[in-house]
């Protein structure tokens with residue numbers, strides 16, 4: 552693959568989504584120039600949505616991004632015919648920040664692991680032992696809420712950077728506050744020295760840096776488990792396939808002894 556191809560392949564989805572809208576718009580502009588007959592306004596909007604969503608699908612963006620590609624032109628088209636109060640856009644921006652802000656720099660969006668992954672994680676935490684388990688990027692708290700009451704002796708902690716997502720996870724894990732807490736902040740500042748098992752469901756972008764952090768801070772023999780995203784150049788000790796999305800799996804990386 553060319554250098555551009557690999558940068559494009561691992562680049563942030565938001566850039567691909569914007570590029571799809573821009574290309575769709577340029578194509579329609581040329582079409583309008585070549586065939587200047589009058590088409591109904593909403594047909595142009597529908598064409599823009601269709602082109603942007605098709606490009607997004609072709610570039611491998613997930614279903615939510617495709618829905619987003621359709622909603623953006625429709626919302627803009629609607630807005631052209633309506634006066635929108637000045638507070639609407641800053642409020643939307645604030646909501647986007649509260650939900651996705653934590654993952655913008657790490658290039659990690661919010662999506663949730665499922666109960667099949669949590670069940671597999673449970674089998675990796677020995678019963679009756681005081682293991683310390685962290686979910687790096689705890690999202691809405693699903694994994695920790697599912698594990699904390701089934702392993703009451705273990706200690707669970709989640710780190711989440713997006714404020715609203717953190718609040719939901721914190722509320723969700725309140726019933727298990729004896730052995731589970733959710734901390735607001737960046738996973739990069741969370742010390743891993745006392746952790747027996749670190750779980751992360753992030754994206755391809757931060758995996759190399761995460762491995763470096765884990766190898767520097769975690770004790771040899773402890774586990775870093777990545778949901779679906781490989782650490783480049785490192786062979787996992789074990790791979791557990793998960794049902795559902797193609798390629799979904801847990802990848803188990805054992806922290807090696809440092810030379």
Ligand SMILES: C[S@@+](CC[C@H](N)C(=O)[O-])C[C@H]1O[C@@H](n2cnc3c(N)ncnc32)[C@H](O)[C@@H]1O
Pocket residue numbers: 650651652653654655657658659660661662663664665686687688689690691692693694710711712713716736737738739751752753778
């Ligand atoms: C894909 S979700 C996974 C959620 C959860 N672990 C699960 O398995 O359901 C990743 C989460 O990591 C959070 N995140 C991204 N970068 C982060 C960072 N630097 N520090 C803390 N959380 C981060 C995002 O806000 C998002 O909620």
